[in-house]
Amino acid sequence: MQVSPPRGMRDFLPGDKGKRERVLGLIRSAYAAHGFDEIETPVVEDFGRLHSGLGGDNEKLAFNVMKRGLDAAALQAAADADDPDALADLGLRFDLTVPLARFYATHRAALPQVFRAVQIAPVWRAERPQKGRFRQFVQCDIDIIGEPGILAEIELLTATLATLDALGLERCRIRINDRRVLFGLLESFGFDDAEHDSVLITIDKLDKVGPSGVIDELTAKGATEGAVEALSEWLHAPVKALPSGRAEEARADIARIEDALRASGVEGELVFDPFLVRGMGYYTGTIFEIEHPDFSFSLGGGGRYDGMIGRFLGEDVPACGFSIGFERIIDLIADPAADDATSLVLVHDKADDPERLLRFKRDLIARGHRVRLERRTKNLAPLLQRAQDAGFHAFALLNRSADGVDDLDIKPFEQPNGQSSPE
Amino acid sequence: MQVSPPRGMRDFLPGDKGKRERVLGLIRSAYAAHGFDEIETPVVEDFGRLHSGLGGDNEKLAFNVMKRGLDAAALQAAADADDPDALADLGLRFDLTVPLARFYATHRAALPQVFRAVQIAPVWRAERPQKGRFRQFVQCDIDIIGEPGILAEIELLTATLATLDALGLERCRIRINDRRVLFGLLESFGFDDAEHDSVLITIDKLDKVGPSGVIDELTAKGATEGAVEALSEWLHAPVKALPSGRAEEARADIARIEDALRASGVEGELVFDPFLVRGMGYYTGTIFEIEHPDFSFSLGGGGRYDGMIGRFLGEDVPACGFSIGFERIIDLIADPAADDATSLVLVHDKADDPERLLRFKRDLIARGHRVRLERRTKNLAPLLQRAQDAGFHAFALLNRSADGVDDLDIKPFEQPNGQSSPE
Incomplete structure (x- = not known):
């Protein structure tokens, strides 16, 4: 009899489980000290909320939970409509952001005006299993809801850097950008609004394929010719000036964040990268990505997403979040209590x-x-x-x-x- | 828009979440000190394993997870067969025992010969929601696998009493019995083997309906007349002698457990109750239930279930487990860190x-x-x-x-x- 765990999922034996709990304990303490409050939501959410568009491509990866007590008529109706979703009423969450938006809508009256949330919990995605990718994995998210100013960004960055420090990951570097810089640039080059998403997907590859690779791909895609030329010129210019307007404004905000971090004596380098994109479509302002000189992959990231948390409430609520890549980090660091001499x-x-x-x-x-x-x-x-x-x-x-x-x-x-x- | 969590499930706000994590931390430490190792399994298991008969009535309460990518033909086949289960390949676990049996079969070679497991994790049951019952709730199980002797029972009892102590629930009392006592008694009264399960269901109500209530129900059920009379006599006898054979043997084992606990100086009272039944059909030997003088309900329980853990391995493996009722206990005790003066x-x-x-x-x-x-x-x-x-x-x-x-x-x-x- 086949007895392994379900495809793409893992058991944790005592050594690994102990280490995971000890590391999560350190993360919890560090975030608690910085004023974040832990919350928990059920692992399943109503099907309709999971598939409301807030989850982007992850919605397609949701594990759906079947309605209980389905009869032949319900099965036949789903078959006739070729609609398996009609048989599901719940689903396993694929991120912690959609549940946070739902939680905030449910409990807003009981929460502080500026709410600093920690969520440390598993999520599920029916991805094709591959090395280092799992169908159940833990996310560690912090979010500040209700603070429109850069104080949110600063508190998130400080708490994240302190937490990484506590885990022995000193020397982390944070790449920072702002969607307003990206869109300001695209506009100044002369790309059409309708092209922006597609152009950003290509620009996101700059690290891997270099300036000429980006230009080639945009040309092949048939992007506006003059805009591609302007981008190429900008990429090769020795001094890169930002266009005035929202891009400049955003850059000034980033400078203020840099100043505040430096003045406060928090360790950790902040690097402005005007072409940092990050995938999620819901970001509206600053975006971050955590790097460490010893590793080629990102250790986490985040950004501002003012439009999203309030969607279930029907109003805009400012929000900014940061997520550290727990499943990546756990393999890089030593077990904090490997020296339990008792x-x-x-x-x-x-x-x-x-x-x-x-x-x-x-x-x-x-x-x-x-x-x-x-x-x-x-x-x-x-x-x-x-x-x-x-x-x-x-x-x-x-x-x-x-x-x-x-x-x-x-x-x-x-x-x-x-x-x-x-x- | 309706924004509450799914039916029968709960969000935890910062105060409650903090208390839960702190109490779970105390439970983890106490069990760790007693030599138990924490493990974790995925929240879903393969549908076939969840529905292999080990889960008893709980199998009917499982939340099933739909196969991904179902096409019209698959839906039509399920409709034709009136078989919704054909559309599911996974399910949310309804207890921690079935996953433990699967885990043990997967990892046996990497585990110590006597394996002491802790599992602290949520389970899901699609029960009709009612006060104090939830569709997602945390179970805290400890199990000793591979120890056939009473040392297993003693270690479980000691660890459980120490843990309850650490939570401020001193003065707990443990009712103890053994399936062999129950079956030895039923046999000596003259009940047929085929009647045993039904008779035990009635005897389980002794606390609530008293001896006459039990006798009345058995009579109404049409249980063997002479056996009901013998039971009635025994219930009213001033001195209750156990029949020789397995009942006496089991009573001697319980006496040894009592002696060992007393001699070791562990606090906590053990009370032999020859009519303690406990529901789960898989128990094969000792059974326990935790009581506290201040509360009318059980705070947990457990027992020996030698036949079950080895089912996925195809061989018998001795096992004994104990579960504390976390969701009940959390409401009874104070927050251990309510005095965080920092x-x-x-x-x-x-x-x-x-x-x-x-x-x-x-x-x-x-x-x-x-x-x-x-x-x-x-x-x-x-x-x-x-x-x-x-x-x-x-x-x-x-x-x-x-x-x-x-x-x-x-x-x-x-x-x-x-x-x-x-x-």
Whole structure:
């Protein structure tokens, strides 16, 4: 019988699960210190809300939950209409932003005027499984709702950098841009409004294909000729001036964010990148991406999306969010509690009284130890090796001493005198 | 637009979410100290595994996940067969035991010979929503797999009582019985094997309807007359002797568990109850239920289920588990960190420099505070009251002092001198 977890999904064994919980604990503490409040929503949302357009392409990747008690008539109606969605009333969330928008609409009256939310929770996407991509994965989002000014951006950046620091990822660099810069530039080059989305998809590849690759692709796409030329000129200009209007305004805001970060003494570099695009269509202002000099991939990102949170409320609410890529980060960093020196394995004989064993265990726990019982095997070495591999730091053999007095000799695994691997 | 969470499910606002995470943290620590290892499985399992019979009645309550990319032919085939299940390939887990059995089959080679598992995770059941019952709720299960002897029961009981203690639920009492006692008794009274399940359903009501109620119901059911009489006699006998054979053996095991607990000095009372039934059909030996003198409902329970964990492996593996009723307990206990004295609200003016504000925030965090920024409102009292309600312990007003020197006066909310509610 096939017993692996569902396709594209993972079990976590004790070592990995422990590390994940410890790292999430650090993330929780760091965000809490910066004034963010954790919330939780159900893993499923109503089908209609998940498919309201806020989720972009991710909506197509949703796992749908079937209505309960479907009868033959309902099945026939769905078959006649060739509409499987008619059979679903719920779906697993594919991000934490749609649920946040719904949550905010439900609970607005009970929330502070400026609401700083943390969500640390799994999401599901029915993507084609591939290396490093999973169908269930944890997202760590922080969002500030209700603050229209750059204070939101600054608090998000500060909290994120402090959190990455706490995880041992110092030296992170944040690329920053603003949608207003992008659209201001496109306009100044002379692209039509209708072209913008398509042009941005190409410009997003600048890092990979370079200026000439971008120009070639735009030409092949048939983008407005003069605009492509203007872009090419700008890309090759030694000094890149931004057009006046919204692009300049946005650049000034970014400069203020840079100043505030520097003046406050927060570690971490901010780099203005006028061609940082980021995929999500819902961003309306600043956009960010986290880089680390040791890794070629992004460690997270975010941006301002003033139009979205209020959609379920029917009004605009300013909002800005930041997400760190937990599933990427967890593999890069050391286990913060790999040095839990209190853990020990208590090796006993089958013949031992449970009373005696339990008394020892209880006393060791009371003294602050984490204790696992192991029944003695003929050859002790592999048992102890497994315990050491599982992160235990010491062992104790429960032997009845000759004079009937119980005592317990705790031996650290690291001891090089041979006691660490008795026969 | 309707914006509440899906039917029977809950959002958790910051206060509740914080309390839940803190209580789960205590539970995690207590179980870890007792040698249990936390694992995690995906929230969905393959449809066939969820519906393999291990889940009993809960299988009917599963939320099913639809196959992706269903075409008209698949829909028509399901309609023709009147079989909605044909359209599902996954389902949300309805308990943590079926996933544990699957996990054990997948990873057995990587696990210790005696595996002590903790699982703390949500499960889903499409029950009719009612007060105190939810369609998504957290279960906290510990299981010992691979230990056939009473050491498993003793470790589970000890760890559970210590955990309840850590939550402030001292004075818990554990009712204990053994399926072998129940079946030994039924046999000795003269019930047919075929009657056992039905008779146990009635006996389970003994607490509520008393001996005469049980006898009446059994008579009405048409249970074997002589056996009902023998049961009635036994119920009214001043001294209740157990029949020899498996019932006596099981009683001796329970006595050894009682002795071991007493000798070890673990707090907590164990009460033998020969008519404790517990619903799940998969129990094969000891069964437990946790009671607290202040509450009329069970706080959890468990038992031995040697036949089940090995089902996906095709062999018997001894197993014993214990579950505490997290959703019930969370409402009974105080928030363990309601006294976080480090939290403060930093009240600022719209005109304040972000730099200055951020510098104060950063310094306060560095000094160990949790800091939330709040923009000053005309009337400060409601703002401060909301902060106090949200668990903050102090506030500080960011004012530019006359001589231009920044200083921050932190005022605890509890101060009775009027500073706690300035205008």
